[in-house]
Amino acid sequence: MSHRHSIFCILPPHMLDQIAQNGTTAQRDMAVKTLASSKQVRDNRLNMLTAAMSGTFAVTGTKQRTIYDAKFGTTLPGTVVRREGDAPTQDVAVNEAYDYCGATFDLYSAVFGRNSIDNRGMDLKSTVHYDKGYDNAFWNGQQMVYGDGDEDMPVAQRLFNRFTISLDVIGHELTHGVTQYEAGLVYQNQQGALNEAVSDIFGSLVKQYQRGQTADAADWIIGEGLFTSNVRGVGIRSMKAPGTAYNDPVLGKDPQPAHMKDYITTTQDNGGVHINSGIVNHAFYVTAINIGGYAWEKTGQIWYKSLTEKFTSISNFQNAADLTFQAAGEIFGIGSLEQVAVKTGWTEVGINVDSTPSPIPLPGGEGCLKGLMRSLGLVK
Template sequence: MHAHCSILCITPPHMLREIAQNGTPVQQEVARKTLMASESFRAKRSAMGGMLAASLAATIIGGKERTIYDAKNGTSLPGVKIRGEGDPASLDPAVNEAYDGSGITYDLYMNAFGRNSIDNNGMKLNSTVHFQKGYDNAFWDGEQMVYGDGDEDLPVDQRLFNRFTKSLDVIAHELTHGVTQYEANLNYYGQPGALNESMSDVFGSLVKQYQHMQTATEADWIIGEGLFTSNVNGVGIRSMKAPGTAYDDPVLGKDPQPAHMSDYVTTIEDNGGVHINSGIPNHAFYVVARELGSFAWEKAGVIWYKALTDKLTKTSSFEDAANLTFQAATELYGSGSLEEQAVRTGWAEVGITIGAPSTNEGCLTSVLRVFGLAGSKR
């Protein structure tokens, strides 16, 4: 198992900071606590290293092995076991949503790509619900899934987030961080980090499409559908079809994602903008899926999966991803194929030309050097 002590969260830090600045006193407090809890748990995981790996992430060769735990609004993991593989449904909807969502994610990876769980070796799918009180996030901690309840304990008119198990693509997004951990293991900073986030969005969206048997045209391409309450002016936390349009709210702010390299955001926050600039490769994948039509997991997804598992490296840039997905399409479907052309079109629409020299040492790295952060990793 790869060493991986970061926790990878679904709610972008810039969104929580907006709430901490613009929300009501109650909303501000919840946002600050969520930010602090994530940092605290990240430090705790880093200190513990992989000590829990043997007990939590053991492999079961042969099929799905899901276990759902309840943290009882605490922070000790995994918590109290509530439901195991094959057990009857719980009276707790969060338990059932985590159980079903991890199962659907397993099914997509197995049926579309022949992958046996997170590590491709039957890894147990462990999830903990009811993490902390008022925790507006969900994360993959390197070994298991963890879900907060959002704002369910706040007055109705103060709620911004529903419980995080309600969104299937959130569940699949976070589990895909585990797949990436065992494959390309993309550094969680700058363009490699944005690719890490994008891979989770891509396969998170594919899991939702697979569950509903939606074609690329029928899909909404929204990440975090159902996560916001009716108090928020937004449809989700990101849009792969139209990055930058998912939400525009007086409390949460406006979706900052770019859809083109000309709008690339240079920042040292959010690990170099991993949740922001992921909009660029996200949109490239959407265009590829749109060009190919039908079910996106059948061709576009297979191309991206091959790139993730066989070609990308820890330091891959957007240009690398463009060239490597093109290479994957060529190997899978042949030179001059429609699939190859779709990949070329997808990346061209976001301002990246297949075959162009890599600009991995671009403006972001220059800025990071000024701050003495070039080459730093989470």
């Protein structure tokens, strides 16, 4: 159990956020810890409730990774091949699944104060070597699953490498779990494309965070390294320039739009969830570039707050635009550079933010002082 900081109920979160952004190193550390612990206090209440019901205690704040091997079959989860704390194995896919899953956990923990997929210390389960010739990775509701690409074909004919090769793919899959426990976005049409974009966004942030890249230095490619050298392409998707990631004689051209005028209506792919996500991906990219610096610090915070506190299962693009704008206003202030950047990002993809005040959310999800001030009408 984390100890409770006495300052928890004194400084409202937006002030802590300010300190975390602008304070001295010592002030920043204090503010970040306090922000994280106020979240932990809430989580610990949840944990205690869960524990009381299940009779077990979740370990908070530490990763619990387990890697399984499906041995080219389709039975899940398969055989355990590496547990938390075990030394690396001889199997590169096992080690990538372990390391990249760890890097994703670390971003969520260090930057967003989140304790694993469910924010209650859930075990991170991954299966590698799933099926034969399996060009895919997925989240099945409980765990991550990775195929080896075209391992069963002659080298000269292979298009796909193993799906664990790409850090952002692992970040993408784990984030499907986070979305399931938070907004619970329906995996269909615009809601599904928003769900997909959230996975690409946080997947890309994991990569940028690990590489220490600012928004303008990042490549914003999703699935870098998935294609073999036989494919004309740099990756599966580009958040910077949707529709340009690949153009190949066998695979065809990257179909992603970057603007609402090119939105694709289809029944395939659950209504084009991997296609129209390009629109939201690009809005995020434009915002992050306009804000500048490390994308996880401000644009990431705006989206994390939106995903965990604002989006619902039926949020569409317009709703996502309005709510990210609202979140930016709450964190950085109405009319702040950051809030304007959110609006510009959406405008760039053809969505106009509706900035008319939405119903005031209940004060339960924020610091007690701010909640009290809000309920008394002292703050907006």
